[in-house]
Amino acid sequence: MRPPKVVHLSTYDVAGGAARAAYRLHDGLRRAGVDSSMFVREARTSDGSVIRFEPTTTFCKRAERRIRREQIERKLRPAIPPDNDKVEPFRTDRSEYGTDILSKLPPYDILNLHWIADFVDYTSFFGAFSKNTRIVWTLHDMNAFTGGCHYDLGCGRYLGECGDCPQLAAAGPNDLSHEIWARKKSLFDQLSDGQIHFATPSTWLAQEVQRSPILGRFPVSVIPYGLDLTEFSPRDVGSAREVFGIPPKAKVILFVADGLPLFRKGFEVLVRALEHIRSWLPDLHLVTVGHNSPDLGHHIPHSYLGHINSDRLLSNIYSAADLLVIPSLQDNLPNTVLESMACGTPAVGFEVGGIPDMIHHCQTGLLVPPGEAGALGAAMLELLQNPERRLELGANCRQYALNHFSLEAQADRYCHLYTDILGERAIG
Structure with missing residues (x-):
């Protein structure tokens, strides 16, 4: 049986901790003989296996992106407080790219999502997949199941329906966090349990997924990050x-x-x-x-x-x-x-x-x-x-x-996960 063809979808390839972790997994899989590539909004490496998303440049598509961008900004601008070190980044589930990403994705057996904020439009993206599509989503923070924050700093409102968000300037029971949370809940409720398998690097994040009213019914595996242990080793x-x-x-x-x-x-x-x-x-x-x-x-x-x-x-x-x-x-x-x-x-x-x-x-x-x-x-x-x-x-x-924490151990765990998921699809 040939190794699965895996595409990693990420906003960045190496900018930020989540992106670096995604790239390391991709690198580890390639070293293990897996046909792995990355599909990203912004690429900073010259790695030929990292494919940069190129938005469609027709007049209609450019106009559509501008309209979507302005709609998103009109919602975010009054809600986000001025610069404040004590406020976490807050991101919506919407993106100016709509369905354009889907038309540009390389062929894959497994689509492995990572940190996708400001890139993937949830409704356009997840609403387009057939029941045979298999997605692994490696979570690097809490954003997939909150009303917009990446870390809730202990507020716990994501366990309800969000709203009255302590990280928003314009907060209330039906604020932007509640609106985003409700959209995510409605969207993921339409997906079957087997369509998405979540992977978390830590036990804590897996437990938060299991507690989530949005994602709690989906399977989740704990797979720690991996490192190149020859690069990261004791020096003089x-x-x-x-x-x-x-x-x-x-x-x-x-x-x-x-x-x-x-x-x-x-x-x-x-x-x-x-x-x-x-x-x-x-x-x-x-x-x-x-x-x-x-x-x-x-x-x-x-x-x-x-x-x-x-x-x-x-x-x-x-x-x-x-x-x-x-x-x-x-x-x-x-x-x-x-x-x-x-x-x-x-x-x-x-x-x-x-x-x-x-x-x-x-x-x-x-x-x-x-x-x-x-x-x-x-x-x-x-x-x-x-x-x-x-x-x-x-x-x-x-x-x-x-x-x-070796790259080899991480790649092996993911290969087993991919194989199990594809086997379940074949049986189904």
Whole structure:
């Protein structure tokens, strides 16, 4: 039996954590001999197996896209609050592209969706598939089953019908979040249980899917992300610090996030935690990686290294650190923790979301209660003052990554899932 032809549908190929995870899966499948390609709205790689969506350019199609775009913006503009670090990105289920994506999709046996916001129009897209179409949807956050947020920050309204959204400026019982939630519910109610199989990287996100009134009846599998463990591996600490200008004798804490600062990523809590411990560690040094240089508000030595795409450079940064801190208030399976573990650098973080799937307390790092800056600071201090224990946890991290987070293991799990799904279709 020939391997299945798989098309990964994603808004981006490598821009952002979800896209990078999707591309890594695609790469792992190709290495395993699977006929895999990506179909994306925006491509930043030169990989020939990544196909960029080209919208139809006829006058009618361009006019149709403009009308749809203006309709979407009229709904979003009054609802979205001004720039606010404490508000999560909010995205509608609608897109200007309508059915145009369907006409451009490459042939496939399995269509594997990923992060599709601002690309796929739910009603046009899902409403067009026959009952024989088989879709795997790898979820990277909560957006598929909420009224627009990617993380609900604990509000729980998606368990009802959304509405009165704390992330919207124009909120009420029938606000935009309720409207989007109701559209998704109506749409997915029309699909059979076997048409979509959800895959989540973390146990936490699988449980949220199962609780969802929109998606709870569909099957879901937990398949962790995978990494190239030759790219992400321990490097020489001294050389790595020299390359990035990090003091050789410093106690180095690393914080990595695509969007800096982002309230959900917990940077404000980290700043308070550092205040608790800086008097105990005169040689403390913070390294941050991300799109924007964060404001610490005090005089802890700090190196901001910018946004970095290179896996090899990232592996050197992880290796240069004594520990990674992951103070997220809600998260799925952050790539940063996987990458740090693969490089033999233990992590300290809050016991939220999928983080406990990676940080096993006192084995691959330390977990503390969510949002508690004092506990976070104490855990960082404990490891920074105990180099022997830190080395032991680092060795455990590397071994755990080798056992659980390789590209090969992830590709094998997905191949089994694809085969099972196609077998069910043949029987049906």
